Amino acid sequence: MNPLSVVVRTGCDLFAWFIVVFGVNVLVHGYMTPGGGFQGGAIIATFTAFLLVAYGGRKLLGWANEKIFDLFEEVGLLAFFFLAFLGFPVTFFYNYLVKPLSAGGVVPPAGTTALMSIAVGLEVSGALSMVILTMYRGIRMFETAPTEEEIGHDR
Numbered sequence: 001m002n003p004l005s006v007v008v009r010t011g012c013d014l015f016a017w018f019i020v021v022f023g024v025n026v027l028v029h030g031y032m033t034p035g036g037g038f039q040g041g042a043i044i045a046t047f048t049a050f051l052l053v054a055y056g057g058r059k060l061l062g063w064a065n066e067k068i069f070d071l072f073e074e075v076g077l078l079a080f081f082f083l084a085f086l087g088f089p090v091t092f093f094y095n096y097l098v099k100p101l102s103a104g105g106v107v108p109p110a111g112t113t114a115l116m117s118i119a120v121g122l123e124v125s126g127a128l129s130m131v132i133l134t135m136y137r138g139i140r141m142f143e144t145a146p147t148e149e150e151i152g153h154d155r
Contacts, residue, residue: 041124
């Protein structure tokens with residue numbers, strides 16, 4: 001994939017970080033509303049796709065290391081399982097039917113749900129970024145043109 005024009009790359013430099021900030025916002029506050037881990041992780045992985053389109057594949061592969069995305073996946077999964085097993089001693093034999101209802105307008109504490117949402121978002125962002133890079137490599141396998149140098153829009 002060839003890099004695009006200077007205008008597109010400058011726009012990417014300006015707006016790509018807003019994608020990450022919005023994804024982190026959805027990730028952190030998503031446990032209270034529909035959304036959260038998966039949606040925030042998918043938005044954060046869009047950052048990788050945006051860089052791939054604007055700067056081209058060679059430059060992105062020079063910046064992004066697959067081991068980082070693999071580490072995101074592993075840490076997210078391990079944190080999710082650790083937090084899942086952390087709640088067992090507290091709530092395993094707890095009878096939720098005897099618990100009084102909460103007052104109107106008061107959001108009850110979420111326990112480990114927020115942390116689990118962050119763990120899922122970390123895992124999803126790493127996995128989808130790896131999918132994007134793998135799809136790019138798969139496309140490059142079947143190109144017939146020589147791949148010594150990428151020639152972009154601004155020649």
